[in-house]
Amino acid sequence: MLSARINGLNDFEEWRAKARQLLAAGMRPGDVVWRLPGDDSGLFEAGDDMLPSGDVPVGNVPAAFVELAREAINHSDPERFAVLYRFLWRLLEDRGLMQSASDPDLNWLTRMASAVRRDSHKMKAFVRFKSIVDDSGLERYAAWFEPEHFTLERTAPFFVRRFDGMMWAIITPYRSAYWDGESLALGPGGQKGDVPSDDAVEADWKTYFSSIFNPARLKVSMMKSEMPVKYWRNLPEAELIAPLIRNARQMEAEMIERTATQPPSRHLRQQAREPEVAEPEGEIQSLADARAAVQGCRRCPLYEHATQAVFGEGPAHADVMFVGEQPGDQEDLAGKPFIGPAGKVLDAAVEKVGIDRARVYVTNAVKHFKFEPRGKRRIHQRPDAGEVSACKFWLNLEIGFVKPKVIVALGATAATSLLGKTATISKLRGAPIELEDGTVLFVTNHPSYLLRIPDVEGKAREQQKFEDDLILVRQAIASIGTRH
Numbered sequence: 001m002l003s004a005r006i007n008g009l010n011d012f013e014e015w016r017a018k019a020r021q022l023l024a025a026g027m028r029p030g031d032v033v034w035r036l037p038g039d040d041s042g043l044f045e046a047g048d049d050m051l052p053s054g055d056v057p058v059g060n061v062p063a064a065f066v067e068l069a070r071e072a073i074n075h076s077d078p079e080r081f082a083v084l085y086r087f088l089w090r091l092l093e094d095r096g097l098m099q100s101a102s103d104p105d106l107n108w109l110t111r112m113a114s115a116v117r118r119d120s121h122k123m124k125a126f127v128r129f130k131s132i133v134d135d136s137g138l139e140r141y142a143a144w145f146e147p148e149h150f151t152l153e154r155t156a157p158f159f160v161r162r163f164d165g166m167m168w169a170i171i172t173p174y175r176s177a178y179w180d181g182e183s184l185a186l187g188p189g190g191q192k193g194d195v196p197s198d199d200a201v202e203a204d205w206k207t208y209f210s211s212i213f214n215p216a217r218l219k220v221s222m223m224k225s226e227m228p229v230k231y232w233r234n235l236p237e238a239e240l241i242a243p244l245i246r247n248a249r250q251m252e253a254e255m256i257e258r259t260a261t262q263p264p265s266r267h268l269r270q271q272a273r274e275p276e277v278a279e280p281e282g283e284i285q286s287l288a289d290a291r292a293a294v295q296g297c298r299r300c301p302l303y304e305h306a307t308q309a310v311f312g313e314g315p316a317h318a319d320v321m322f323v324g325e326q327p328g329d330q331e332d333l334a335g336k337p338f339i340g341p342a343g344k345v346l347d348a349a350v351e352k353v354g355i356d357r358a359r360v361y362v363t364n365a366v367k368h369f370k371f372e373p374r375g376k377r378r379i380h381q382r383p384d385a386g387e388v389s390a391c392k393f394w395l396n397l398e399i400g401f402v403k404p405k406v407i408v409a410l411g412a413t414a415a416t417s418l419l420g421k422t423a424t425i426s427k428l429r430g431a432p433i434e435l436e437d438g439t440v441l442f443v444t445n446h447p448s449y450l451l452r453i454p455d456v457e458g459k460a461r462e463q464q465k466f467e468d469d470l471i472l473v474r475q476a477i478a479s480i481g482t483r484h
């Protein structure tokens, strides 16, 4: 048995270097125990210092695995390093493993990666900054947050983009992130008491907090990658404030201006994990492959803020495919289409007109949730033409694999995507449209449109029209007969 000692909690590069050494030495996964920081057991086991050092190549690893591993390693489950190594070992023997929807290790890692994305999303939604104005009038912001997983590093660039004109700190139990308006630095974790509980801040805390934002110190902390909090306390006062004196109001105005008009600088975009890898298109040979690959989609920027891609659901060879616009808030968190309020309207209408749910596949024109954060809420934003067209790749795959006989476009976005040109519901509803491949398309309103109608009569009228459209769909399915 060999102990592989890991120093970082979520350092992908460290794990990869160690995994390469282990592979080069032919160490089978069952013969390696991964020891995490703080785990001093196994002192009498053989250590990894006996392994050959240096960067040992191990052959080509699918880009999708690297992408998945980079996410999954942020999970707090102590097994993550071992499962990653076991899966990598097996992947090098069987390159098709990334496409195996039933592989338990792959499923485990995919679940871990999606929990990490959800956790990161929670951080984006729930971090609340406290404002601290020091005696010179300079304003800074700090937030305490306890993520479930090690997600600060992957989420901090989001805050840089959102609040690039502010100086802020996010402190978590395992790590802290500091933005001084120019560069992002990471430091060790802290405690809840490091952030004031309300906006009236104690004088000594102000001093401490000022010290955190000393740019010279931040450079040091970036170079060393860690700088203990206790050192920040000891900075001389003059040094703390002098480089930072800017009028707080002016900073705020600049911030609003910048956030509204300026794309993130190149420096920030790099930190925001620019797409390294496209999804492995050549390897998509089934609906299950597409479902796995869509999680790596970088075809448009919507993946950056969504929790996950939401793929379609239903029988692999359903007779009818309903296509909505994009996942909503609940769908984004759950990873399933049409489970929120609009889904309930759709389900009720489908049942009422007598369409057999067992013959229905439900999906969306766009697979990532597009929204605007407002306080704690995420407000739906309609996807633009570029996003719809980028995502047509996935919708085409779903149509190609499921081969529905009837497709129902719910709303203008879906209709535009399916027809490839701007569609108006009122002009297109009520009659089948034959698509190039012979599939029959029906167009109707999006169920959320019904939810938004304020007056009872108008709502009832539109509900009836919606159901009439679905009756046409039921009749079309019936005329096709059962495929299976």
Ligand code: URA
Binding pocket: 324, 325, 326, 327, 328, 331, 336, 337, 338, 339, 340, 342, 343, 364, 448
């Ligand atoms: N609206 C949609 O278009 N799709 C969903 O999945 C949910 C709401």
